[in-house]
Amino acid sequence: MALVGKRVAFGRPFCYNENDGYVLSERGMVMGRNVMVTGTGRPYALGFNMVLRYLEAGDRVVATVRKESADLEKLKEQYGDQLIILTMDIGSSDSVNKAAEKLAGEIDHLDLLINNAVTVSPDCDKEFFDANLDYIARAIDVAAVGPMRVIKAFYPLLKKSDDVSLIINVSSEAGSISKCYRRNMIDYGMSKAALNMATMNLVNTFKKERKINIFCIHPGWIRTNGRDDNPAPLSSYEAAGILQGLFDKKWKDFDGPRFITNDGNAYPF
Numbered sequence: 001m002a003l004v005g006k007r008v009a010f011g012r013p014f015c016y017n018e019n020d021g022y023v024l025s026e027r028g029m030v031m032g033r034n035v036m037v038t039g040t041g042r043p044y045a046l047g048f049n050m051v052l053r054y055l056e057a058g059d060r061v062v063a064t065v066r067k068e069s070a071d072l073e074k075l076k077e078q079y080g081d082q083l084i085i086l087t088m089d090i091g092s093s094d095s096v097n098k099a100a101e102k103l104a105g106e107i108d109h110l111d112l113l114i115n116n117a118v119t120v121s122p123d124c125d126k127e128f129f130d131a132n133l134d135y136i137a138r139a140i141d142v143a144a145v146g147p148m149r150v151i152k153a154f155y156p157l158l159k160k161s162d163d164v165s166l167i168i169n170v171s172s173e174a175g176s177i178s179k180c181y182r183r184n185m186i187d188y189g190m191s192k193a194a195l196n197m198a199t200m201n202l203v204n205t206f207k208k209e210r211k212i213n214i215f216c217i218h219p220g221w222i223r224t225n226g227r228d229d230n231p232a233p234l235s236s237y238e239a240a241g242i243l244q245g246l247f248d249k250k251w252k253d254f255d256g257p258r259f260i261t262n263d264g265n266a267y268p269f
């Protein structure tokens with residue numbers, strides 16, 4: 001592959017090849033921002049499309065899954081070393097820590113971490129009197145504690161970014177306590193409210209250094225189930241593009257609102 005140009009980004013010199021858009025080091029290795037996204041195995045969902053968007057932008061992407069995904073493997077065939085597929089279950093500290101250890105043997109830093117993975121209980125659509133309340137703890141364990149496990153385990157790599165590194169916790173308007181209008185989705189709402197609280201705790205934890213920035217976001221209403229009869233206005237690919245632009249804008253904004261929508265405006269906690 002012929003190298004056709006050079007630019008400096010994140011304090012490092014990059015070469016690029018216009019034919020395929022990859023950003024290469026002078027030794028021909030893929031370089032660019034190192035981006036990690038959790039929960040990426042489903043081609044119609046948001047995580048996979050965030051992976052695709054960052055690959056298309058020439059970044060190196062770490063896509064995490066809990067089980068093998070044929071669709072991600074296809075992307076791997078296309079993008080080669082630019083894509084690292086990492087297996088981890090964010091409901092288990094042991095699994096997350098092992099994945100972080102493995103990744104530290106493959107890359108030396110992370111610039112962006114997108115905590116996208118989520119789970120809901122089988123009773124998510126039920127209201128209080130019908131829902132099995134014993135399901136709720138598991139949803140919170142994955143959707144709120146999970147991102148914290150990931151941040152803790154991958155913190156050493158985030159700290160090694162040459163510039164400010166960014167953590168995005170993908171939350172939801174359903175996690176807003178002050179705007180709550182639903183009677184169902186109890187586990188989901190509780191888990192996202194807990195994720196928002198976790199985000200604010202970490203804002204305080206990282207505040208002094210101004211080295212790691214962190215937001216929780218409502219990503220918009222998205223057809224993440226891939227069904228044509230889904231009334232949500234955005235496809236996952238469209239939403240991922242909007243979010244990519246938003247993250248670039250907010251990367252070094254340490255002082256603005258922490259819970260934001262996909263247009264960058266504050267959403268009430």
Ligand SMILES: NC(=O)c1ccc[n+]([C@@H]2O[C@H](COP(=O)([O-])OP(=O)(O)OC[C@H]3O[C@@H](n4cnc5c(N)ncnc54)[C@H](OP(=O)(O)O)[C@@H]3O)[C@@H](O)[C@H]2O)c1
Nearest residue numbers: 039041045046089090091116117118119170172221222224
């Ligand atoms: N769709 C919307 O309109 C909307 C609105 C607001 C917020 N959001 C948020 O946007 C994000 C993406 O939504 P989505 O609908 O695309 O999600 P999704 O289709 O439900 O995908 C979530 C991913 O998380 C993975 N996951 C589940 N449990 C896991 C675990 N224990 N360890 C590791 N990974 C696990 C799943 O893996 P498997 O494939 O193996 O099951 C799946 O790939 C979520 O955080 C969601 O809450 C979506």
